[in-house]
Amino acid sequence: MIQVVKQFKDARKAAKKAASDPETPEEMVVGKAWDSTLARRLWREARPHHGLFYGAFAVLAALFVLEMAGPWIIRHAIDGPVAEVIALRAQDDPAALEQGLERPTRELLWWALAYLGCAVGMTAFRYLEVAHLTRTGQSVVHDLRVKLFKHIESLELSWFDKRPTGSLVTRVTSDIENLGEMFTSGLVTLGFDFLRIAVLLVVLFVLHWQLALVVLALMPLLIGVSLVFRGGARNAHRAVRAKLSVLNGYLQEVLQGMRVVHVFRREARVSQRFRDLLAQYLQANVRTIVLFALFFPALDFVVNGIQAAIVWVGGLDISSGDLEVGAFFQFWLYVGMLLNPVRELGERYNVLQSAFASSERIFQVLDTQPTVASGTRPRGAPVRGLIRFENVSFDYLPGVPVLQDVSFEIPAGATVAVVGATGAGKSTLANLLMRFYDPTRGRITLDGVDLREYGLEELRSQFGLVLQEDFLFAGSVRENLVMERSEVSEASLARALDASRARIVLERLPEGLDAPVAERGATLSTGERQLLAIARALAGSPRIVVLDEATASVDSQTEHQIEEAQDNLLSGRSALVIAHRLSTVRKAHKILVMHRGVLREQGTHEELLRLGGIYARLHRLQFSGDAG
């Protein structure tokens, strides 16, 4: 027994340590178990489904009534017809017995039929209890999940920059699922459990107040055991999960780096490391085993204790005839019904706690307002594509300027190439033009109108965007090219495929346009992805093109195709090109030379050569033979 207590103490200690471990991810941080402000807000969020909630309560109520009816029927059958016959027998009068037997037997049959009806009803409601509660919780979850996703998408890019994608995914997955638990086993079941406990206690007092007092007096013991173990179990589980995720993480890592393990002959070393992690995992597991091995027997021991007390106290009244045996059975069965929700209180408490923590994180996101707001200017005539940057400055962090006082113009239909070292602010120009961010100072106009006055969707539908590492979505090639844009027709798609040379990609794929694209386009080569991205931009017949040329090396044939595709994409459109190829630069109508956020030179190829600045120096190097 001493050993057991020690194991238990160790388990609690270790669990506490795990909880304060700085490596515990935010998802595992514990919050409050009840927060009425949050609860009220959640209830408001679930408004469209309030009907389902009332339905759930109705199902639970009906089930509860039938559950209560069962023992009541048993009691009345036993204390009624059965007791009557037994009393009759005690008189030892065969004639009376013969006569008096028929009616009680019939009565017993009626009670049995009533019970059968009750059982059938219970079965139906038990099905509904689970199925309907699932429907209620999951319907709310579905709505909230889509709402949250939509909201996250509406937030500006700088918000995404600050957060790892993984944690955003957690918001719409496990946080939302925790919330689902909250609605079903939290609000509804827990709420009903309290009602059930209250009603049962009242009924028990009415049935036999002395026995009810005994139960009431011993109940805190049960609640105590349940709540004491609650914290321990939760923390121990968390420790196991943490160790398991480290273990599986290492396994995945080793599988990924198997080449390195093999070539360096480190099989024994990684095996030893795995062994150590397994030992830690086992240690954490042993703690949960101890806790649970103690928990259930301890709970049952308390329940047995309560039962023993009932028999003792009730036994005196049965003996004196104050308590009918049927009534005792009824009492006994009701006590069983009462104790079940009480022993599950700890578990429900845990669910609520994690659900509130999740809902807090979810509302934090929902309460974030997008700062890049859509303009209110009514949709106008098609844009011509005259773009002007007027004294534009921008900083991501206050005091660290990324762009300083940049002014230039892209005439309608002209290509402007931007060159400069990494970090010179080239991409920021594109980001501001697309309104992924708004300038800190200065303004950008399109056809003379400030970008901020356009509706976001109207503005962005003017653009064709090709990124350096362009992003393809899982789905078919067609889905990726069309992206459900109303402006893309079969004809414009066909033209885009020709102009972008993406037909070459399609020829390699047996299913053509309907060929599946793996996540992030993993089945396609860099060059192929680039051609498809150009086709995607072309298909929308954009007025303005924003192009970040790919730097990754592709074979010379593909390189040539990409060049042709780009020429077709740029011709006749206003374009801002972050150039990595000299050929693009030379063909541009205007070249911007960026250096540390400042626009140092602008002009045509010839103008810049005459200027004799940075660009001219580059050009000299290029044609002086070996420039390395």
Add this chain to the structure above:
Amino acid sequence: MKQLWIQFQRFLRYRWTLAAGVACIPLAALGDVWITKIVGDAIARLREGSDTDFLAGMFWLMIAVALVRGVFRYLQRWWIVSVSRYVENGLKQDLFDKLVELPLSFHVQHRSGDLVSRLTSDVENVRMFLGPGLMYTGGALVMVPASLIYLLVLDASVAAWMVLPLVIMGLGMKWMAPRLEKHSLAVQESAAEISHKAQEAFSGIRVIKGYAREEQQTRRFAGASAKSLHHQLELGRARGITHAITWGAKDLTFLPILFVGGMAMMNKDLPAGDLFKFIDLIAKLFWPIIALGWMAGIYPRAVVSAGRVAELLQTKPEIADPSAPLELDEVQGRLELERVSFRYPGAERDAVEDVSLVVPANTVLGVVGPTGSGKSTLLNLLTRLFDASAGEIRLDGAPVKRLNLATLRGALAYVPQDSFLFSDTWRANVGFGADEPLDDATVAELADRACMAGEVATFPSGYDQKIGERGVTLSGGQRQRTCIARALAGDPRVLVLDDSLSAVDTETEAQLVRNLRSASRGRTVILAAHRLSTVRHADQIVVLSKGRVVQRGRHDELIEQPGWYAETWARQQAQAELAGL
């Protein structure tokens, strides 16, 4: 069954603990029945006479029995579940060691997700069935017959009528278990789909916003969410049916108790105390019977999982040490490839075709060519990550297949293309390349030679800085240089770099290549690269195209020849200038 038996033998390694745990099962179960008997007998005795003095004694007896039963239940759970965890760990260790032992050819043919699931869900399925499953089944197999026999003795007809609902209960669980399984799998899959969609949308947010496609993405996401909702509802219904069947069957057992038992009481055959025993034992039989049904339901899955576990454990490694290995006293580092070809399993053409090469000791070989030309594959053959399908590779004149893997790989080090590093400290990652723990001076020297010392000094914890997840994120160039430090840590005779300088700036690159060569005894270096500046100082350069050598020579010679090398060199130079503005 045979598969499960094989795995069960692992449990038998802990046979005494297991036996003690199993012995507790009937004791705990019978304690439970005994408590019911005590109460029932007390009721009968109370009905017969007015004597109540025994009640206090009965109270303490019940407490004592409950306590003893609790202790047995604790021990049963503690012993059996602990053993199952020990077995789980042993199994995981063996599987892990097997995975590490199996050659790369095995790993490229198996998705890592599948291998991980053998170590996770398959092991868990086997453990659940043989560990806690054993406990529940054992408990049920004592509890159910003991209770039924006891009840049959009390009143055969009532007990006989009860058997039918009990059977329905167990069968219901057995029938529903696969269906529950199926739906919860679908729920898990649709949850993964939601997660994928969200992941995709949030990583591709630039494209989505750039094309104002937020609404389309919301529809896609809502579609995935609706699918999940659908599966959740299906699962909810399946759970509802299971719940209704099992509890309905339990409720139904009260019908014979009430009617048949009531009739028996009227006929004076059944005392009230015995009727109580029926009522109370039913509640106690409920969970054991559910457990039996559940076990029957998950049995097929456990068999499949045990088979998958055994299959992996029995896989024989294809690349192994030769039976009569050649010995090399001291490796010089001369490599020869003679008409080497290699084809990936299932591929239509050779990835490396008829390649012949001689790399004298202490020279540098550059391997270049477009993407997919077979550069990485060629390097994999040198390290014997794969075995050549035809031809022969020799180290110091000895065919590599006739060397012990330890001899071959001990002589060479490798820098992978993906710059793979462990989520560990910088020191541990570099130390991975050395046989012995590294002292501070050596670590510092390696950092220096990998042109990384300055950057490591800026890490909050210096050499002991954790990198990767939960640590600092290294840039591509820093990762590559860390991998180089690791490769240098073992002072290898042959160094193989698979395009591992691509993210390093050209100036550092030149310094690095010089550092790689410098070793007291000299060193053979194989450099595969995309960027030609990496190999410009190599003693020998081969250009691969579609697995074949199409050009070879020194940099100066190759830029004079018309062809891929000269073209690519010109283009890359121009791009480098543009980027370097």
